[in-house]
Amino acid sequence: MNSLQQWLSDESPETRWQASLGRSWRLLRMLMKNPLALLGSLIIIGLILIAAFAPWIAPQSPIGQDLGNRLLPPSSEHLMGTDELGRDIFSRVIHGSRITLLIVALVAIISAPLGLLIGAVSGYFGGWVDKLLMGITDVFLSMPKLILALAFVAALGPGIENAIIAIAITAWPVYARIARAETQTFRQSEFIAATQMLGASDTRIIVRHVLPLCTSSMIVRMTLDMAGIILTAAGLGFLGLGAQPPLPEWGAMISRGRTFILDQWWVATMPGIAIIVVSLGFCFLGDGLRDVLDPRHEGQR
Amino acid sequence: MAMLELENLRVSFPSAEGPVDVVKGISLSLGRERLGIVGESGSGKSLTGRAILKLINRPGIMRADRLEFEGIDLLSRSERQMRHLRGARLSMVMQDPKFSLHPVMRVGDQIAEALRCHERLRRRDVKARVIAMLEKVRINDPEAVARLYPHQISGGMGQRVMIAMMLIPKPDLLIADEPTSALDVSVQATVLDLIDSLVTDNGMGLMLISHDLHLVARYCDRILVMNAGEVVEECAAGQLLQATHPYTQGLLAAVPQMVEDRDALPVIDRSRWSGT
Amino acid sequence: MSSSPSSLPAPSGHVITPHHARWLVIVRKLLSFLFVVALTFLALLAVTFFIGRIIPIDPVLAVVGDRASNEVYEAARVAMGLDRPLPVQFFAYVGDVLSGDLGRSVSTNREVISDLARVFPATLEMATIGIIIGVLIGVPMGVFAASHQGSWVDHIIRMLALSGYAVPAFWLGLVGLALFYANLGWVAGPGRMDVYFEGLIEPVSGLLLVDSLLAGDTEVFWNAVSHIVLPALILGFFALAYIARMTRSFMLDQLSQEYITTARVKGVPGWRVLWVHAFLPIRVQLITVIGLSYAGLLEGSVMIETVFSWPGIGNYLTVALLNADMNAVLGATLVIGMVFIIINKLSDVLYGLLDPRSAR
Numbered sequence: 001m002n003s004l005q006q007w008l009s010d011e012s013p014e015t016r017w018q019a020s021l022g023r024s025w026r027l028l029r030m031l032m033k034n035p036l037a038l039l040g041s042l043i044i045i046g047l048i049l050i051a052a053f054a055p056w057i058a059p060q061s062p063i064g065q066d067l068g069n070r071l072l073p074p075s076s077e078h079l080m081g082t083d084e085l086g087r088d089i090f091s092r093v094i095h096g097s098r099i100t101l102l103i104v105a106l107v108a109i110i111s112a113p114l115g116l117l118i119g120a121v122s123g124y125f126g127g128w129v130d131k132l133l134m135g136i137t138d139v140f141l142s143m144p145k146l147i148l149a150l151a152f153v154a155a156l157g158p159g160i161e162n163a164i165i166a167i168a169i170t171a172w173p174v175y176a177r178i179a180r181a182e183t184q185t186f187r188q189s190e191f192i193a194a195t196q197m198l199g200a201s202d203t204r205i206i207v208r209h210v211l212p213l214c215t216s217s218m219i220v221r222m223t224l225d226m227a228g229i230i231l232t233a234a235g236l237g238f239l240g241l242g243a244q245p246p247l248p249e250w251g252a253m254i255s256r257g258r259t260f261i262l263d264q265w266w267v268a269t270m271p272g273i274a275i276i277v278v279s280l281g282f283c284f285l286g287d288g289l290r291d292v293l294d295p296r297h298e299g300q301r
Numbered sequence: 302m303a304m305l306e307l308e309n310l311r312v313s314f315p316s317a318e319g320p321v322d323v324v325k326g327i328s329l330s331l332g333r334e335r336l337g338i339v340g341e342s343g344s345g346k347s348l349t350g351r352a353i354l355k356l357i358n359r360p361g362i363m364r365a366d367r368l369e370f371e372g373i374d375l376l377s378r379s380e381r382q383m384r385h386l387r388g389a390r391l392s393m394v395m396q397d398p399k400f401s402l403h404p405v406m407r408v409g410d411q412i413a414e415a416l417r418c419h420e421r422l423r424r425r426d427v428k429a430r431v432i433a434m435l436e437k438v439r440i441n442d443p444e445a446v447a448r449l450y451p452h453q454i455s456g457g458m459g460q461r462v463m464i465a466m467m468l469i470p471k472p473d474l475l476i477a478d479e480p481t482s483a484l485d486v487s488v489q490a491t492v493l494d495l496i497d498s499l500v501t502d503n504g505m506g507l508m509l510i511s512h513d514l515h516l517v518a519r520y521c522d523r524i525l526v527m528n529a530g531e532v533v534e535e536c537a538a539g540q541l542l543q544a545t546h547p548y549t550q551g552l553l554a555a556v557p558q559m560v561e562d563r564d565a566l567p568v569i570d571r572s573r574w575s576g577t
Numbered sequence: 578m579s580s581s582p583s584s585l586p587a588p589s590g591h592v593i594t595p596h597h598a599r600w601l602v603i604v605r606k607l608l609s610f611l612f613v614v615a616l617t618f619l620a621l622l623a624v625t626f627f628i629g630r631i632i633p634i635d636p637v638l639a640v641v642g643d644r645a646s647n648e649v650y651e652a653a654r655v656a657m658g659l660d661r662p663l664p665v666q667f668f669a670y671v672g673d674v675l676s677g678d679l680g681r682s683v684s685t686n687r688e689v690i691s692d693l694a695r696v697f698p699a700t701l702e703m704a705t706i707g708i709i710i711g712v713l714i715g716v717p718m719g720v721f722a723a724s725h726q727g728s729w730v731d732h733i734i735r736m737l738a739l740s741g742y743a744v745p746a747f748w749l750g751l752v753g754l755a756l757f758y759a760n761l762g763w764v765a766g767p768g769r770m771d772v773y774f775e776g777l778i779e780p781v782s783g784l785l786l787v788d789s790l791l792a793g794d795t796e797v798f799w800n801a802v803s804h805i806v807l808p809a810l811i812l813g814f815f816a817l818a819y820i821a822r823m824t825r826s827f828m829l830d831q832l833s834q835e836y837i838t839t840a841r842v843k844g845v846p847g848w849r850v851l852w853v854h855a856f857l858p859i860r861v862q863l864i865t866v867i868g869l870s871y872a873g874l875l876e877g878s879v880m881i882e883t884v885f886s887w888p889g890i891g892n893y894l895t896v897a898l899l900n901a902d903m904n905a906v907l908g909a910t911l912v913i914g915m916v917f918i919i920i921n922k923l924s925d926v927l928y929g930l931l932d933p934r935s936a937r
Binding site for chain 3 (some may be wrong): 136138139140142143144145146147148150151152154155156171224227228231234235238239240241251254255258261262265268269272274275279280282283284287
Binding site (some may be wrong): 351354357358359380384385387388389392393395396397400401402403404405406414415418419461465467470549 | 656726727833834835836838839840842844845846847854857858928
């Protein structure tokens with residue numbers, strides 16, 4: 001273990017592989033020194049584990065109804081109580097983590113590469129390409145995201161896939177802006193010029209040299225945005241436009257609990273707490289990542 | 302009795318490997334004289350100046366065995382009590398007017414504020430004093446300049462505004478921290494002459510902090526040479542050429558001559574003394 | 578060795594912005610503002626137009642019914658202008674919107690534009706009170722946190738600010754209702770006022786608090802206050818979180834500046850260092866932040882209004898969504914989007930106009 005640590009923190013790494021592993025190791029150590037970032041990572045890891053092993057963790061089926069046990073308050077048998085169809089809320093929250101993780105991952109997979117590509121192309125080529133692409137980006141940036149997502153879902157029809165598409169459509173412009181800003185700072189640098197002189201094509205330079213340099217600020221930004229994505233998705237679910245019953249989506253669960261909020265508070269409260277914990281986890285981790293990877297932009301979002 | 306007594310000043314900053322001393326036990330005493338502190342950047346000379354005003358920002362920590370100004374024990378003084386001394390009796394001209402003047406306050410207001418913090422005066426009197434002070438630092442048309450913002454004036458003029466601001470409450474001791482290193486060479490002498498004449502006229506003490514050995518030798522009576530947080534040499538300005546410490550000799554040797562017969566300027570050989 | 582005063586450059590030579598040039602700058606900035614707003618608005622129209630085209634519901638079928646013969650269907654399609662090329666349809670749409678024609682709502686059977694005019698003041702009233710709360714609490718909080726960086730108060734304020742990004746507004750609304758309305762009875766429940774007050778006040782400005790005071794009806798006024806306080810506080814919390822966070826970050830940046838040290842060297846009192854020397858330069862940035870969060874509140878009101886049955890534009894939008902009333906949905910989207918864009922861009926322009934340094 002000790003020699004591995006030494007190998008990782010070697011000041012003069014012998015291979016590119018050792019260098020990048022060493023860098024990740026140092027970043028990880030810095031990150032773990034920040035208590036909030038540590039808490040955030042634990043929450044996210046917990047979310048992933050819970051989602052992966054949901055069927056084994058959840059004591060009951062998330063959709064199996066038991067009308068005899070309707071609206072029971074939290075107890076040792078039902079940790080978070082039961083809902084209006086007698087379903088165990090704890091089991092539903094556990095299974096709901098899968099939906100949340102799915103939404104977050106898919107939105108990230110769609111919007112980040114899209115934004116990255118648009119921003120990198122815009123920043124690398126400059127000129128009219130830049131003007132056009134950034135014009136479109138700015139237009140999308142200055143529109144209200146939630147309302148736009150609502151309108152898209154209204155047109156596409158309710159459902160989890162459409163909710164994901166709608167959120168992704170409104171999420172990419174921020175990434176485009178960041179990628180462009182980063183690209184512009186390297187575009188004039190010597191190593192890009194050197195690569196150009198070696199005869200590398202524009203595509204190759206963008207993919208092999210520009211995009212990798214944008215990733216750290218992109219990761220920071222995406223982690224910080226995750227909370228917003230979760231809230232938007234839950235909001236769509238709450239309005240009945242996202243995941244449809246009987247899927248145990250947290251926002252939709254709150255919506256069902258709305259009717260009982262005055263007497264059976266747990267039905268709406270419990271999934272909300274799950275949303276808050278997971279969103280806070282992403283916020284904490286994002287904040288910590290920014291301090292480590294991108295210290296210049298402390299506090300700016 | 303000396304005006305300022307400083308014994309065993311230490312300034313440290315935390316780092317990954319525990320606190321690092323940047324100033325390592327400096328002692329000095331200063332009367333109504335002109336003392337020069339010389340050293341490279343990073344030698345701790347600016348921090349020494351700020352520590353005397355107790356203006357070391359977090360996370361830096363300062364400690365000293367003794368810090369007395371005119372018989373007042375500064376170490377035991379609260380922040381509020383320090384505030385009454387700062388500006389009024391102890392003052393400091395900062396390095397670069399581009400950063401040290403407030404960007405969105407008019408020049409005149411900034412000078413007036415230094416006065417208002419220490420004396421209760423009528424608005425009209427404040428204005429008259431500000432104008433008079435601007436004239437004293439040789440600014441033409443002080444009424445117009447007082448209405449300008451710092452970005453509208455040149456660096457040399459900015460530094461004269463700075464001097465006016467720091468001298469208007471008539472302090473006893475002025476610390477000048479690299480007062481000319483951000484200025485064009487052509488205005489450096491003007492600004493230093495100005496500080497010199499004002500300090501001499503008012504019978505103040507001056508602590509001139511600079512990296513420029515000859516500049517300090519010209520304007521000061523006594524010189525301290527600092528290296529890596531320690532005082533390595535102390536001598537009268539006239540005896541600089543007899544300096545004994547290898548670091549001072551190295552600094553002297555590194556100054557280009559008017560009639561240069563060397564092919565390359567020597568590099569300071571740090572292995573010759575026990576420093577870093 | 579002293580230099581004579583005459584060798585110094587005349588100060589007037591350093592004045593960079595003569596007075597008349599500043600006006601030119603302002604006019605130029607306003608013109609570019611109008612251009613950018615118009616362009617962004619056009620793009621917004623393109624988006625709503627596009628959304629209107631991708632609806633799986635056939636608008637012609639919705640009019641003629643699915644039993645109609647092909648001839649009737651075609652005739653209706655031509656009458657609705659749907660046979661024309663898309664660009665032509667788009668310009669017709671832009672023309673309609675500019676002349677205030679947003680179509681007719683299926684659910685209320687009124688012009689969408691007059692519906693929106695009726696509900697918008699309720700949203701404006703709530704968002705305005707929300708932003709006032711956010712500024713009055715958020716700014717001092719941010720300043721305090723920055724001046725006590727690293728202390729436990731700072732950590733609490735940071736946590737509070739972060740939770741503004743993590744708590745769902747609709748959930749906070751529900752929990753707030755359960756706690757403060759149902760359990761404690763401190764505030765009134767959903768809606769803008771109690772049912773038996775409805776219709777007592779003739780709308781003048783549409784802002785109930787203002788109108789009830791104008792009418793001299795303090796009973797309605799206090800009833801309206803008890804209804805608005807909870808949703809406005811919740812909106813205010815989200816504004817506060819953002820504003821406090823940004824204020825803290827701006828202030829931290831300021832407090833590390835050299836001119837702050839200068840002020841302390843001068844012996845300026847602590848409160849004055851904080852609220853004058855450090856705060857003056859960030860005023861303009863803060864206006865931008867406040868503008869953005871105000872726009873954000875208008876948007877965020879969709880969720881809060883739904884929970885509180887607040888008869889504003891957000892509630893109108895969600896009701897229309899559930900009824901698949903696309904004219905109303907797109908109309909509300911347009912109006913919220915337009916206000917959002919204007920506030921957004923206006924704060925950019927204000928930034929340029931208010932900072933003495935930007936006139937360079």
